[in-house]
Amino acid sequence: MAEIKRSLWEVDRREGSFKRHMNILHTDFANKIIVRKKEQALIDIAEKLQAERDSMRSPRLTERSKSTRRNVKGGVRGSLTGLIESQIMSHRKNSTNSQRYYVEENHRPRAERLLVKYQSTEQTNPYQAPPSAQATSMLKGRLSRLNIPIKRDNQVSSETRQQPLQFTAQLPSLIAQVKLVQILDKELIKKKKQEQIQRLIDKFKYLMSLTxxxxxxxxxxxxxxxxxxxxxxxxxxxxxxxxxxxxxxxxxxxxxxxxxxxxxxxxxxxxxxxxxxxxxxxxxxxxxxxxxxxxxxxxxxxxxxxxxxxxxxxxxKVFDDIKGLLNPSILEKLEKQKLRKQAQILRMRKQPVLL
Structure with a gap:
């Protein structure tokens, strides 16, 4: 009885430590979600800044198109061809920059990709109105603050990599505990069944006493x-x-x-x-x-x-009555003959029926 109490106490203690460990894991997971939400908020801010730049860019493009039309109407053909060549070169440059950006994008964190996108749009758009100094400083400041959570996230991921090794080291003790719990469960189930059967027997005796x-x-x-x-x-x-x-x-x-x-x-x-x-x-x-x-x-x-x-x-008497009196070699021969007959029956079942 003392051993059973000791084992139950060990199971309760292990359960408590498991719950505490799960609480720590849930806390770390919640911290990760908060970091991801901060990154998403910064991405939304960058998209709003990009939309403001696009809205301020359209009137400048219309003025540039009007100036090119005036040059064409004035008869300056060389400037038109030069403008077309410059547009082709700028398009090629933008395409190579965009390809390089998309290649590098998958190998960088989200905060770093956001900063690269901001710098690339700032360099490759000469006709775009620059954002305000306050918005730029706000974005860069928030990006710099992201370094601390990202480092912490990396530390948590390195700790989680070590958890499988700790689990494999604790695996034999966990298996022993599971077996002990299964034995206790079987004993409790057996005891419960016996109690139910005893209640049915008492019910039968009571009804027989009334009849x-x-x-x-x-x-x-x-x-x-x-x-x-x-x-x-x-x-x-x-x-x-x-x-x-x-x-x-x-x-x-x-x-x-x-x-x-x-x-x-x-x-x-x-x-x-x-x-x-x-x-x-x-x-x-x-x-x-x-x-x-x-x-x-x-x-x-x-x-x-x-x-x-x-x-x-x-x-x-049947074979089971004299089985204990026979030589083991006889039993082995009988078992082999039985297996041969079973195999023969299986082969006969697999053969096709000839009509």
Whole structure:
């Protein structure tokens, strides 16, 4: 009992440390989200500044286009060709700058990309109105403040990389704790099942004490107990509360016999016998033989032999009765022959049917 208490205390302590560790991880994750939101806010500010520059750029472009039209109307053809060549060169320069920017963009943090975008637009737009000094200083100041959270984010990521190594070091102890918890859970589940079965037995005894009819005493199915409850009592109790006649009367009910036969077939194996054969044997067996079959003390063949012997039909022994007296080499040969027959049956099933 002291060991169980000690193990439960260890489980509670581990659970508390796990919750504290998860709280730290959630706090770090929240800090990361705050940093990302700050970066997004700075990007929104830069987009607003870009929109203001675009709105101030349009009237200057219209004045420039008017001046070029006046030169064309005045007959200055050389200036037009020179203007076209300069526009082509500037377009090529802008395209190379944009390609370089998009190549480098994926390899830089968001704050640094924002600063590069701001500097590139400031250098490649000679006709653009410069932003106010206050807006420029505000943007650069906020960008400089981003260095501290980014470094902290990098530190957190380096710490998270070390967490798998710590987890692998603690893995054997965690596995041992999980196994201990599983054992305790199985014990608690078993204890709970026993308590439920005991309550059903107490209910049966109480109802039997209230009845005054011989019919109800000999036929327990007339009591206020469901078929499912009867199946649970037959499969998980020692049946000391039932008489021989009451047990035989219960197994005559098909809704009780069928689920019990299905459960016993699952325990012993579906390839050993059919459910109909087992139901026929159970309807003829006694309470002690049923308990031996349920607890896997005897096999289905031994059950049939015991039933035939008690009914006076025949007395014989089956292979399971003499299995412990045989030489192990004989058992190995029999097992090999059994495997050969099974393999032969499988090969015959795979062969095509010739018509």
């Amino acid at each position: 005054k009819s011989d019919v109800s005493y000999s036929d327990p199915t007339r009591l206020d107990i469901t078929n499912k409850e009867w199946c649970r009592m037959l499969l998980h109790s020692d049946l000391s509360f039932l008489s021989f006649q009451q047990f035989r009367q219960l197994l005559k009910v098909e809704r009780i016999l069928t689920p019990i036969a299905r459960e016993l077939q699952f325990i012993h194996g579906f390839d050993k016998f059919s459910r109909e054969e087992l139901e026929d044997a159970l309807s003829q067996c006694d309470k002690d033989l049923f308990l031996q079959l349920r607890d896997k003390v005897i096999s289905y063949d031994q059950l049939r032999a015991r039933v035939a012997e008690r009914q006076g039909i025949a007395t014989y």
